[in-house]
Amino acid sequence: xxxxxxxxxxxxxxxxxxxxxxxxxxxxxxxxxxxxxxxxxxxxxxxxxxxxxxxxxxxxxxxxxxxxxxxxxxxxxxxxxxxxxxxxxxxxxxxxxxxxxxxxxxxxxxxxxxxxxxxxxxxxxxxxxxxxxxxxxxxxxxxxxxxxxxxxxxxxxxxxxxxxxxxxxxxxxxxxxxxxxxxxxxxxxxxxxxxxxxxxxxxxxx
Numbered sequence: 001x002x003x004x005x006x007x008x009x010x011x012x013x014x015x016x017x018x019x020x021x022x023x024x025x026x027x028x029x030x031x032x033x034x035x036x037x038x039x040x041x042x043x044x045x046x047x048x049x050x051x052x053x054x055x056x057x058x059x060x061x062x063x064x065x066x067x068x069x070x071x072x073x074x075x076x077x078x079x080x081x082x083x084x085x086x087x088x089x090x091x092x093x094x095x096x097x098x099x100x101x102x103x104x105x106x107x108x109x110x111x112x113x114x115x116x117x118x119x120x121x122x123x124x125x126x127x128x129x130x131x132x133x134x135x136x137x138x139x140x141x142x143x144x145x146x147x148x149x150x151x152x153x154x155x156x157x158x159x160x161x162x163x164x165x166x167x168x169x170x171x172x173x174x175x176x177x178x179x180x181x182x183x184x185x186x187x188x189x190x191x192x193x194x195x196x197x198x199x200x201x202x203x204x205x206x
Contacts, residue, residue: 022200091170095128126162
């Protein structure tokens with residue numbers, strides 16, 4: 001299954017103009033990961049590099065001082081901008097989750113409902129993500145519900161991660177320069193599968 005999702009990502013990156021690879025940002029970190037022979041320590045270092053890259057890229061995009069915090073929401077780690085009160089990235093290892101265990105009443109009652117947008121999960125419930133809080137963001141309905149070709153890939157990645165507990169994954173929210181709101185213009189999905197293949201895909205949040 002690990003190989004199949006990698007193949008799907010590579011095929012869609014080659015054929016869908018609405019998405020793009022984010023791999024170029026991680027070349028140095030991945031080279032170091034290979035030089036360290038993919039050890040457990042090297043995997044931790046790669047994860048730290050992903051966080052550092054997200055923080056540096058975010059600061060450069062905002063163009064003004066921000067106060068970035070890291071905390072755990074009970075399931076995943078969050079890189080959060082305290083100044084603008086918005087999530088920058090959710091990351092961690094996927095967690096096995098019982099089927100039909102989502103609190104749908106809470107989900108429906110959580111504030112949201114913007115036109116054309118869903119209350120999207122950065123980390124899906126099926127891969128261990130919690131309802132609400134920093135794990136929620138305004139997500140284009142076609143992307144969240146798989147109603148477009150990029151959306152079908154998004155859902156395929158979610159489905160894979162739900163079936164592969166212990167996989168390192170991250171979702172980075174990319175805001176347009178000068179936009180101080182909480183709706184990202186793009187969303188990056190990244191994963192390192194169980195045979196140490198790393199992929200990053202950037203989706204338009206539209």
